[in-house]
Amino acid sequence: MLTVVDHPLLKRALTTLRDRTTPYGAFRRTLADVSSILAYEALRTLPVEPVRVATPLEETEGDRLAREVVVVPVLRAGLGLVDGFVRYVPEARVGHLGMYRDEASHEPVDYYSNVPPQVADARVFVVDPMLATGGSASGALGHLKQRGATDLSFVCLVAAPEGVARLDAEHPDVDVVTAALDRELDADKFIRPGLGDAGDRIFGTA
Ligand SMILES: O=P(O)(O)OC[C@H]1O[C@H](OP(=O)(O)OP(=O)(O)O)[C@H](O)[C@@H]1O
Ligand SMILES: O=c1cc[nH]c(=O)[nH]1
């Protein structure tokens, strides 16, 4: 299932991120704000279970999270979406998957993996700002399923129709949450209108 999050503050922030004149410091700060809004929406489906709590006046029923949360950024750009998740769920574990997209073939190349064993029993959120061809996201989700994950969501900032279709075909069980569904991929497999190379814009490497 695809959810395009609709919020005026998210729309304004996304416009700042699309703007080619936004410098990387402001880009990073704005992406941290965006990560809170996306995390808030993506975490909406977390299961809770009852717990007794004593107020200063009496005992009553409350809620606690029923499952562990694991957040897995796809390096590098996914790091920009971790803040919001760990702000709301400070006890969340964070795994890392290193992948870059080969410039000629556009296929993802794996270079790092450090995933907590608890993924098998956790609600797992894979985060990466850009879902373009879907190769990186599909590879990341496949890797986590091999490690035992069964309850996965993919959270991004900008999605291309081609990437959404690929996840739908290869990982129909995974919910996708995005701030925007853009028009198309160009000949270089960049998202149009998009925001350019997310990693370079976050880290100032262009
Ligand atoms: O859907 P795809 O076609 O696979 O493209 C999306 C991937 O490309 C970008 O990463 P990039 O390869 O630029 O690495 P970086 O984060 O280190 O910049 C982006 O952050 C995704 O991981
Ligand atoms: O538009 C795109 C496509 C892939 N990766 C990016 O960072 N941007």
Ligand SMILES: [Mg+2]
């Ligand atoms: Mg990049």
